[in-house]
Amino acid sequence: xxxxxxxxxxxxxxxxxxxxxxxxxxxxxxxxxxxxxxxxxxxxxxxxxxxxxxxxxxxxxxxxxxxxxxxxxxxxxxxxxxxxxxxxxxxxxxxxxxxxxxxxxxxxxxxxxxxxxxxxxxxxxxxxxxxxxxxxxxxxxxxxxxxxxxxxxxxxxxxxxxxxxxxxxxxxxxxxxxxxxxxxxxxxxxxxxxxxxxxxxxxxxxxxxxxxxxxxxxxxxxxxxxxxxxxxxxxxxxxxxxxxxxxxxxxxxxxxxxxxxxxxxxxxxxxxxxxxxxxxxxxxxxxxxxxxxxxxxxxxxxxxxxxxxxxxxxxxxxxxxxxxxxxxxxxxxxxxxxxxxxxxxxxxxxxxxxxxxxxxxxxxxxxxxxxxxxxxxxxxxxxxxxxxxx
Amino acid sequence: xxxxxxxxxxxxxxxxxxxxxxxxxxxxxxxxxxxxxxxxxxxxxxxxxxxxxxxxxxxxxxxxxxxxxxxxxxxxxxxxxxxxxxxxxxxxxxxxxxxxxxxxxxxxxxxxxxxxxxxxxxxxxxxxxxxxxxxxx
Ligand code: SF4
Numbered sequence: 001x002x003x004x005x006x007x008x009x010x011x012x013x014x015x016x017x018x019x020x021x022x023x024x025x026x027x028x029x030x031x032x033x034x035x036x037x038x039x040x041x042x043x044x045x046x047x048x049x050x051x052x053x054x055x056x057x058x059x060x061x062x063x064x065x066x067x068x069x070x071x072x073x074x075x076x077x078x079x080x081x082x083x084x085x086x087x088x089x090x091x092x093x094x095x096x097x098x099x100x101x102x103x104x105x106x107x108x109x110x111x112x113x114x115x116x117x118x119x120x121x122x123x124x125x126x127x128x129x130x131x132x133x134x135x136x137x138x139x140x141x142x143x144x145x146x147x148x149x150x151x152x153x154x155x156x157x158x159x160x161x162x163x164x165x166x167x168x169x170x171x172x173x174x175x176x177x178x179x180x181x182x183x184x185x186x187x188x189x190x191x192x193x194x195x196x197x198x199x200x201x202x203x204x205x206x207x208x209x210x211x212x213x214x215x216x217x218x219x220x221x222x223x224x225x226x227x228x229x230x231x232x233x234x235x236x237x238x239x240x241x242x243x244x245x246x247x248x249x250x251x252x253x254x255x256x257x258x259x260x261x262x263x264x265x266x267x268x269x270x271x272x273x274x275x276x277x278x279x280x281x282x283x284x285x286x287x288x289x290x291x292x293x294x295x296x297x298x299x300x301x302x303x304x305x306x307x308x309x310x311x312x313x314x315x316x317x318x319x320x321x322x323x324x325x326x327x328x329x330x331x332x333x334x335x336x337x338x339x340x341x342x343x344x345x346x347x348x349x350x351x352x353x354x355x356x357x358x359x360x361x362x363x364x365x366x367x368x369x370x371x372x373x374x375x376x377x378x379x380x381x382x383x384x385x386x387x388x389x390x
Numbered sequence: 391x392x393x394x395x396x397x398x399x400x401x402x403x404x405x406x407x408x409x410x411x412x413x414x415x416x417x418x419x420x421x422x423x424x425x426x427x428x429x430x431x432x433x434x435x436x437x438x439x440x441x442x443x444x445x446x447x448x449x450x451x452x453x454x455x456x457x458x459x460x461x462x463x464x465x466x467x468x469x470x471x472x473x474x475x476x477x478x479x480x481x482x483x484x485x486x487x488x489x490x491x492x493x494x495x496x497x498x499x500x501x502x503x504x505x506x507x508x509x510x511x512x513x514x515x516x517x518x519x520x521x522x523x524x525x526x527x
Contacts, residue, residue, distance in 0.1 A: 039410045039411075040453055040491050041486045041491055045490060061484075061485055061509075063412055064411075064414025064417055065413060065414075108417070124424060127420070127421070127424035128425040144512065145417070146414060146509060
């Protein structure tokens, strides 16, 4: 007999909330379905009713964790229409903030993954190490999140040189902590047992489903906008794209852990090379035309398309965030796995906290079989069992 | 307010409902629980079900599709339960108030006891809001 498990009803952790129903046969998951739209705020129409300057503040609020990515992508799209050259200092400053965002986003994910497999220490550590990054962002941009940092043509504020030694200190410290955490995670037989070979997404599937970001790179699909279509200062600094061929949850975790080290490398070089000069190429008006901008957000490519009719508001503003592509890849990943791994596999695509709090298993007639707590408990029990046997 | 006072004298358990938030408000709520701010010292704790909660923390601009769930969650909460609207979105709708799918803000659907503005409110602001709420009740 198949049973249906709804995950949701709303998972508004990101701009694409998910309502997922799992079909299970006993312990084994045989299928998954999606229903989106619970955090639909009418972004695209709102963007068309605001001026270009106001738009940047709006797209920042698409998602709390990727606010730098969206505002940068929208700025790139506007600059594409105007055809203006962004000053070097602005490009470097933009890159620094973007990479700091990636650091805190990946660390947040590490913490959540730890929480799901029942390692509270990993959760607390991850979130503790993340705090100094937010302090650095606050020192640079003035806010912990939603930086209001990007604007068409450049960045909004200049930064005094005195703050860089402190920022460098923070990221060096973060780098050491990441090493320690990476070592601790990859040495732990129980964590490895929970991650290795679980939730396989083959390279063919990764390409067929159009996955992006670490989800794709964990399956050996080598795609990274930062390298493929360089923007900002990425072509002027030395860094590597991390690709893993494992195709399982472990591979995605390793991609994220190693990517943090690359981000630290990028930030360090950007601070060292930071040129002087203006921070803004003033954009006075936006001519008729079309433009697009894409950046590599922590979860994959963020894409913005803007069509201008010569007024001060866009005629069309289309946005697409990476999770939209990544969600469907949950389907091939989950097939044949057990319910106790479902939460983990879901989190591998994308951090999802609210959803884990709002899970319920219901039978075909609608009676409640288990709640989110039970699912989390199942996941924790599996870890305990592995711990005992190892 | 006798029963209220008695109910809120000890540890406050908080249920956090994300009603169409951009995610940042929620992250800041979690930040409060982490080593730097650690509100569990004061007995403030996030719980997984509203049925265990003293405080219902609602963030987000409340899109139409979420309204039934918001109201249902509030109805399931054991009374007395204080409701806190979190963030500019939760308080007024913020930047989303002109959206066609906007059905909020929170106080249009359920009674709200405290508002914590900010986009996102800093963890200090959230803690301050909760403390003021305790004082007010
Ligand atoms: S108030 Fe700001 S941070 Fe909070 S959900 Fe709304 S847009 Fe996001």
